[in-house]
Amino acid sequence: MADSEHFAYLLKCANGSYYAGYTNDLQRRLATHQAGKASKYTRARLPVEMVYWQTFATKGEAMSAEARLKTLTHSQKENLVQGFNQILC
Numbered sequence: 790m791a792d793s794e795h796f797a798y799l800l801k802c803a804n805g806s807y808y809a810g811y812t813n814d815l816q817r818r819l820a821t822h823q824a825g826k827a828s829k830y831t832r833a834r835l836p837v838e839m840v841y842w843q844t845f846a847t848k849g850e851a852m853s854a855e856a857r858l859k860t861l862t863h864s865q866k867e868n869l870v871q872g873f874n875q876i877l878c
Contacts, residue, residue, distance in 0.1 A: 797854035799841040799866060802834035807866045809858035811851050815842060840870045 793813050800808040800822060808831050812818035819839045821827040831837050845851040861869065 795845045795848045795851035796842045797845070797851045797858055798839060798843075799858060799870065800831060800837040801840045801870070802831060802837050804834050806834060807840075807863065808834075808837065809855050811848075811855045813848070815839065841866075841873045842875070 795813050796811065796815055798810055798812065798815060798818070800810070800819075802808060808822075808828065810818065810828070818827065819837070822831045822837050823835065825832040825835060843851070843854055845854065858866070
């Protein structure tokens with residue numbers, strides 16, 4: 790059985806903070822966050838916007854990338870997002 794795509798992502802919350810996560814379905818995960826059912830952190834900071842993501846072949850790679858995203862400073866996350874220009878369909 791082939792792996793599906795896996796993603797590490799950043800959300801920008803209404804208060805300007807960032808949230809890093811992992812998923813195998815970006816649109817579904819964003820909808821879950823927007824509904825206030827994905828994480829306690831984002832639930833208190835709605836609405837959120839998907840501002841960055843990377844695609845990986847394996848869950849392990851994506852989760853490692855998520856961990857790296859979480860270690861970035863707010864300024865480093867801002868710089869990463871500014872250089873990113875993909876549109877989530």
